[in-house]
Amino acid sequence: MSKLLLIDDETDVQYSFQRIFDSPEIELTTASSGEEGLKIIPKLKPDLVMMDVRMGGITGLETLRRIRQIDSKLLVILMTAYGTTQTAIEAMKLGAYDYLLKPFDVPKLKEIVANALKAGRDMKQVVSYQPLLEKEDYELGIVGRSEPMQQVFKLIGQLAASDATALITGESGTGKELVARAIYHHSNRAQQPFLAVNCAAIPEQLLESELFGHERGAFTGATLQRIGKFEQCHMGTLFLDEIGDMTPATQTKILRVLQSGTFERVGGNTPLKVDMRIIAATNKALEQAVAARQFREDLFYRLNVVRVHIPPLRERREDIRLLVNYFLKKFARDQQRSPKSITSGVSKALEQYHWPGNVRELENVIRRALVVAKGDGILITDLPGEVTGQSTSISGVPVAAGEGGGSDLAGLARQLFQWARRDPKLKVIPAVERELVIQALKETNGNQVHAAKLLGITRATLRKRVEKFGIQRELSIK
Ligand SMILES: Nc1ncnc2c1ncn2[C@@H]1O[C@H](COP(=O)(O)OP(=O)(O)OP(=O)(O)O)[C@@H](O)[C@H]1O
Ligand SMILES: [Mg+2]
Numbered sequence: 001m002s003k004l005l006l007i008d009d010e011t012d013v014q015y016s017f018q019r020i021f022d023s024p025e026i027e028l029t030t031a032s033s034g035e036e037g038l039k040i041i042p043k044l045k046p047d048l049v050m051m052d053v054r055m056g057g058i059t060g061l062e063t064l065r066r067i068r069q070i071d072s073k074l075l076v077i078l079m080t081a082y083g084t085t086q087t088a089i090e091a092m093k094l095g096a097y098d099y100l101l102k103p104f105d106v107p108k109l110k111e112i113v114a115n116a117l118k119a120g121r122d123m124k125q126v127v128s129y130q131p132l133l134e135k136e137d138y139e140l141g142i143v144g145r146s147e148p149m150q151q152v153f154k155l156i157g158q159l160a161a162s163d164a165t166a167l168i169t170g171e172s173g174t175g176k177e178l179v180a181r182a183i184y185h186h187s188n189r190a191q192q193p194f195l196a197v198n199c200a201a202i203p204e205q206l207l208e209s210e211l212f213g214h215e216r217g218a219f220t221g222a223t224l225q226r227i228g229k230f231e232q233c234h235m236g237t238l239f240l241d242e243i244g245d246m247t248p249a250t251q252t253k254i255l256r257v258l259q260s261g262t263f264e265r266v267g268g269n270t271p272l273k274v275d276m277r278i279i280a281a282t283n284k285a286l287e288q289a290v291a292a293r294q295f296r297e298d299l300f301y302r303l304n305v306v307r308v309h310i311p312p313l314r315e316r317r318e319d320i321r322l323l324v325n326y327f328l329k330k331f332a333r334d335q336q337r338s339p340k341s342i343t344s345g346v347s348k349a350l351e352q353y354h355w356p357g358n359v360r361e362l363e364n365v366i367r368r369a370l371v372v373a374k375g376d377g378i379l380i381t382d383l384p385g386e387v388t389g390q391s392t393s394i395s396g397v398p399v400a401a402g403e404g405g406g407s408d409l410a411g412l413a414r415q416l417f418q419w420a421r422r423d424p425k426l427k428v429i430p431a432v433e434r435e436l437v438i439q440a441l442k443e444t445n446g447n448q449v450h451a452a453k454l455l456g457i458t459r460a461t462l463r464k465r466v467e468k469f470g471i472q473r474e475l476s477i478k
Contacts, residue, residue, distance in 0.1 A: 002117045005046035006030045007037035007063065008079075009055045017050070020106055021113070034063030042070060047120050048113065053080035053091075064094045072191050075120045077112065079104075092227040095193070101224075142178055143326045146316035152179065155308050160186030165258075167303045168281040170310030173360030176281040177241065179308060184237045189277055193236035195229050200245035207250050209266050212257075218267025230263055230274050237277040243303065244284025244295065255299040278303070313355040313362065320351050323359060327366040340370060342378045349380060353387045354418060356411045389418055434469040437462065441471065 004026050006017045014030045021028045029044055031037040035057050037049070049067070053060035060078050067074055078091045081102040091099045097116055104112075142153070159166050160183050168176045177196070184194045202210050209218075213228030229238065246254070257263045258278065262271040280303045289295035313320065324342065332339035342350075355361055369382040380388055420428040436455060444450040452462040466472060 002026055002048065002120075003044060003046040004028050004113065004117075005037065005040060005044060005049045007032075007034060007049060007051040007055070007060070009033055009052065009057075013052070020109065026113075034058040034060065034066075037063060038066055038070075041067065041074070047075065048097075048116050049074060049076045050113070051076060051078055053078050054082065061090055061094065064091065064096060068095060073193075075116050077116060092232060142175060142182060143322050144316065144319045145322055146319045148311045148316050149319060152308060152310055155306070156182050156186065159183045159306055159308070163187075163189075163277055165278045165303055165305040166280070166308055167286075167306070168279065168308045168310065169286070170283065171312045171356075171358055172283045173358035174283075174310040174312060175359055176283070176310060177239070179310065180239045180241075180279045180281060183279060184239075184277075187237065187277065189235065189237050193233055194239065195233045195236065196239040196241055197229055198241045199250070200242035204247050204250065207247075208253060211254070212263050212265055214266035215268040218265070222267065225265070228265065230257065230276070231265075231272060233276050234274050235276065237279060240278060240280040240303075242282060243280045244282035244286055244289060246295075248294075248296070251296045251299050255296060255302060258299075258302045313358045317351055320355075320362065321347065323362055324350055324366060327363055328370075331367060331370055340373060340376055340378055343380070345380050346378050346383060349383060349388050354414050356414065386415065430469075433465065434471070437465050437469065438471060441466075 002025060004021060006014060006028060008014060008017075008030070009032050011032075014032075017028060017030065029040060029046065031040050033055055034051075037051065040046075041049070051060045051063060058066075060080070064076055064078065067076060072095075075097040076095070077098045077100060078096050079100045079102055097119070098112065100109075100112065142149075144150070144152070156179060166180075166183060168179050170176050180196075181194065184190060197211065199207065209222075209226060209228065211228050211230055213226045213231055214222050216222060216225045240254070253263075257274070261275070262273050264271055286295055286300055286304070290297050290300050313323075324347070328339045328342070350362070350365070357364075365384060365387060368384065369378045373379065373382045416428070416432060420426050420431070437451070440451040440454045441448070444454065448459055448462055448466075452459045455462065457465075
């Protein structure tokens with residue numbers, strides 16, 4: 001349950017909040033003045049404060065200033081019916097999480113509160129490494145005893161003690177974001193904000209305004225000035241996620257900020273200075289992108305000051321057992337149940353699987369197994385087919401594994417190979433070839449010229465395969 005504190009002198013607003021946030025997930029407390037709010041906060045320890053700007057007694061801004069003296073990280077959203085640019089800037093400078101104009105519609109308000117609470121949880125997420133790993137009931141942490149993970153933990157420690165830019169690389173689901181948060185939590189910027197920007201998720205036109213902010217009237221629709229992430233993150237840590245997906249234009253702009261430490265809001269010409277720590281992450285092979293001229297070399301060198309590479313799970317199989325235990329305990333604790341056990345067959349299957357989606361996939365497999373398991377233990381039948389090698393689709397090809405897996409040819413080949421291993425007598429390449437030929441002929445309605453083209457072979461070769469595999473009978477090809 002999250003604790004929400006409303007500070008507003010209007011009883012109408014208090015009533016509507018009580019109506020809107022009448023839910024089991026939220027415990028709402030109200031205060032009618034800044035002074036009262038300041039008294040309540042140390043005892044209540046709210047997760048989020050929503051506060052009016054204009055109130056009798058001290059103003060919302062002054063209250064925010066004093067809140068910052070007690071708690072540098074408490075999330076505060078300011079609300080006002082009179083939106084002046086100046087208060088907006090002032091509010092953001094004082095570290096307000098957001099600034100809203102009244103009146104707002106209920107769904108929007110709920111969404112904003114939910115997002116803020118989530119951001120708050122993300123920031124609080126206590127990330128612990130090495131020393132805490134020994135504890136039996138460790139808090140949420142990074143698990144791993146393998147040699148490569150030990151190296152990662154050491155690097156986290158070194159990076160936490162410095163202010164160097166870090167580049168975290170690794171396949172999808174290996175824990176890049178977790179590592180970024182760990183560096184932040186142990187750094188001497190831990191009391192300052194941590195902001196994450198997913199460079200792949202924001203459309204190019206918006207990225208600039210998201211990062212740098214904009215002046216009022218900078219473009220159509222820019223009715224208010226906006227403070228960008230860079231500015232909000234002043235003195236803090238900025239996590240640039242999925243940097244391999246940045247467009248060339250954005251790369252250039254980001255490089256400029258990194259080089260000069262200054263930037264301008266979109267539509268503005270006052271250079272603003274920022275002091276922040278950059279942590280970047282990507283699952284792309286950036287060196288290759290540089291070689292292919294898709295990623296700026298100078299930006300690459302700027303970001304690649306200290307590299308933290310997290311190896312895929314299949315290259316550190318000794319961590320699998322540890323992670324499984326960790327997730328079993330974690331989910332049991334979340335659901336306030338006693339942890340379920342696993343049989344040795346299950347443990348073996350989990351340790352042998354190639355985990356294309358890495359730790360995230362493992363986490364999901366355990367979560368799912370706990371849902372479907374009927375008794376006290378997880379059985380082999382509670383695991384998805386691709387993990388146990390049992391799942392085949394109609395054409396005999398394994399179903400692609402979850403998130404992050406099977407989208408590339410290498411991943412598919414890996415799956416095929418795992419599948420083929422179940423039957424030592426199977427002739428893998430001919431079997432795969434046969435399926436491909438059938439597939440191509442089906443797609444082209446039996447047109448051998450087109451099918452051969454799709455497969456990248458000559459028509460003569462195709463015809464030989466059709467004969468060899470006895471496909472005519474199956475497809476009634478002319
Ligand atoms: N070593 C680990 N110990 C415990 N949990 C882990 C570990 N590594 C990853 N996880 C968990 O796996 C999930 C995926 O991790 P995270 O989001 O950090 O991956 P990512 O590398 O950023 O993935 P993507 O490239 O897809 O964004 C998270 O739920 C995270 O908590
Ligand atoms: Mg990530």
